[in-house]
Amino acid sequence: MAERGKTVRLFFIEGTPTGRMKCELSNWTGVAYRIPHTMISKCTDRKELNNTGVYFLIGKDEDGITDKIYIGEAENVLPRINQHIIAGTKEWQDWTDCVIFVNKDDALNKAMVKYLENALYVLAKKANRCTIYNGNTPTKSSLSETDETEMLEYLDNLRLLMGAMGYKFLEEMESVPHKDNNGQLLTLKSPKSTYEATGKVTEDGFIVFKGSKITNDIANSFNKYGYCALREKLIANGTIVNFEFVKDYLFSSCSAASSVIQGHNTNGWIEWKTKDKRTLTDIMRETSE
Known part of the structure; x- marks a missing residue:
């Protein structure tokens, strides 16, 4: 079957690309939000951010070039993000943006997001494009065959939206031939x-x-x-x-x-x-x- 195009909708909540952004994929109940660190307090107007989901805290490593990320999950995502901020020096504070994935119908459960958290950590580790701040590999939960199939599809859509927002740290580098092709080496x-x-x-x-x-x-x-x-x-x-x-x-x-x-x-x-x-x-x- 031939691959078909996909439609991604980006909505700039403040009307500027530097503010909060909502990202959706047609015919999918998942939704992503990219939120600057300085705008977390404004997000009480987004009730779905209190749903169960996964999130990324994103900043730059000490070299100022490489992405540095923390991958997490929570049954109430926005309060968990606020915990990161309130914790002060007990948690990483130098992130500039967070990206949150939830379902509009709050259909994700704890086991599902634990599964996603582990899968995202493994993908980021394998891609080797960023520094991962998580101290340990997140525990992988056990899912039924149907739930696991659903989460694998969720992962595909999540990675697509992350790419649409400009984040590539979940994508493994393609193998590039070392030999010269038409003077490209x-x-x-x-x-x-x-x-x-x-x-x-x-x-x-x-x-x-x-x-x-x-x-x-x-x-x-x-x-x-x-x-x-x-x-x-x-x-x-x-x-x-x-x-x-x-x-x-x-x-x-x-x-x-x-x-x-x-x-x-x-x-x-x-x-x-x-x-x-x-x-x-x-x-x-x-x-x-």
């Missing part, structure tokens, strides 16, 4: 052989391939924030071992990738080159002519 090499890397532009950003080597020389201007912090995190979490990528890694941009590899802030659009020495800027000019 890009290299970054030091004249003194202190680093050597290969990668490709993808729809999601820029992927650096396993086996790429980074420099061990850090510029004094490459401070502890931004790309330097990202570099330190990749070393700490085992993505880079002995100055070498031990697995493919997706960066948000080509400049993030080149800066981590070269140990100072760089412009990836001119640093990454094809085997015939064309830069990414050259390629963009060629495709736009």
